[in-house]
Amino acid sequence: MTRAMALALLAGAHESRGDADAALACNHRVLELSNAHGESVIRSRALWSIGIERWRNGDRERATEMLKEGLQVAQQLRDARSAASYLEVLAWLAAEDDKPKRAAVMLSVAQAMGGATGNYAFLFPDLPVFHEECDQRVRNEIGAKAYDAACEKGRSLRFDDAVSYALRER
Numbered sequence: 246m247t248r249a250m251a252l253a254l255l256a257g258a259h260e261s262r263g264d265a266d267a268a269l270a271c272n273h274r275v276l277e278l279s280n281a282h283g284e285s286v287i288r289s290r291a292l293w294s295i296g297i298e299r300w301r302n303g304d305r306e307r308a309t310e311m312l313k314e315g316l317q318v319a320q321q322l323r324d325a326r327s328a329a330s331y332l333e334v335l336a337w338l339a340a341e342d343d344k345p346k347r348a349a350v351m352l353s354v355a356q357a358m359g360g361a362t363g364n365y366a367f368l369f370p371d372l373p374v375f376h377e378e379c380d381q382r383v384r385n386e387i388g389a390k391a392y393d394a395a396c397e398k399g400r401s402l403r404f405d406d407a408v409s410y411a412l413r414e415r
Contacts (some may be wrong), residue, residue, distance in 0.1 A: 329359035353399025
């Protein structure tokens, strides 16, 4: 698994430089290696990165598949920070799918679940803008009262309930 870890670090370096193609290639190799060896922690990070890149490249269906698979891995690992990261991006997708209440719930649960550590979306300088756009879009579409209610629902969800909510197709 040393090779997978090295490739994951290399993928992160490519991501920070803005070289999405090289990062994607490394992350696909990480996914192959981690699947072959039954490793989950590095696999989770690779699924998130691949999901983000698929989404950025307009392949929303594959992005959703990767992100939901990664969320399930994060649940198995009981990794709240990774789960928050997946929920964050799935919220962006929900907003784009004209599901603003669903997006607000997931944004709120991602924030609550991330707690003091936040989520990986805020580690990359080009990603927080998507959070802001999603939040603003959702607020504008459903209004303050519905937004507050959706956020309250998100904050009230426990870990497994939040994952179940995100994995449902509604």
